[in-house]
Amino acid sequence: MSKSKPPGLPPAIFLMGPTATGKTDLAIELCQALPCDIISVDSALIYKGMDIGTAKPTASEQAQAPHRLIDILDPTQSYSVAEFRRDALQAMSEISAQGRIPLLVGGTMMYYKALVDGLSPLPPSDKAIRAQLESQAAEQGWQVLHNELARIDPVAAERIHPNDPQRLIRALEVYHLTNQSMTELQKTKSDPIPYSLSQFSIVPQDRAVLHSRIAQRFETMLEQGFQTEVEQLRARGDLHLDLPSMRCVGYRQMWLYLDGQFEHKELLEKGIAATRQLAKRQLTWLRGWEKIHTLDTFAKDNLTNVIKLSKLQL
């Protein structure tokens, strides 16, 4: 073990990137070359029974390289960034303790963000308060809630748009739960991540190529029985479109298709478009990301480069 960094922080590797760019393949190669253990950073792979539509690593891929934080929840459940951060840090410390390197792989960029930068001591969500705020909005309109937020937390109201129910509810919820404004609480932040990070993203250089890979992959999912997978989830009877799991890209569109909301041709269009939009948002996160090495999906020397660039910080 080499140790060139005075603080002696253990190493960790991040492999980020939009959907359909080859993260899993490279991660498995890395595991064969370095003493790495994979931690999934993906808000959809956490769900059991959602395999085809999430492009979950196959059984044989997982046999080659076990992934942590996959299949940890039932689709009726929900997860959160804070839970992810807790679970990921736990897994990272276990891996490091064994003298191995945590390799974080996935595309849920807010999870990475929270992991690297930490979170503020905000309270967890509260179902009852959310339900109450939502019914208030249904009666009085979201503008009323926004006005209320402007009174208790003008700074947050400034940046949260009145049409953004998710953030509006969260900001009000925080206040109701703590009697302090979100802005006040966000002045405190948890410690930075105690690892020496090597961060990579993998992306095809040409957007058109990314788009065609996305289209191809969605069609492959259909061939692999994606419709049946969603039919089975529907048949359980306890799932619905308001659950985070069923709002995942592809699942939502398939659900609506099975409801008879549109034709098969539109399913294809809408599923692919939703995936492209996801990729675009992921690219937006990546564009401003600090200390990142960008790899090209089609480069032949990605493995070599990751090893070389990671060692610089080991």
Place this chain on the structure above:
RNA sequence: GGCGGAAUGGCAGAAUGGCUAUGCAGCGGAUUGCAAAUCCGUGGAUCUCGGUUCGACUCCGGGUUCCGCCU
């Protein structure tokens, strides 16, 4: 071949003489316990040639293409 109808942005689709809708897709951005979520912003069009008119997506004529019906 004849008759009728239609041609508007990548797609769908309004506007019948004077402010060039709108939706979807695309593109850019935001992002602190649902994030594969949620939200914000945004370029781009009247098939072609001529005519009428102060002014044409709109009215008239020629052409082209498409659709339907008939022979």
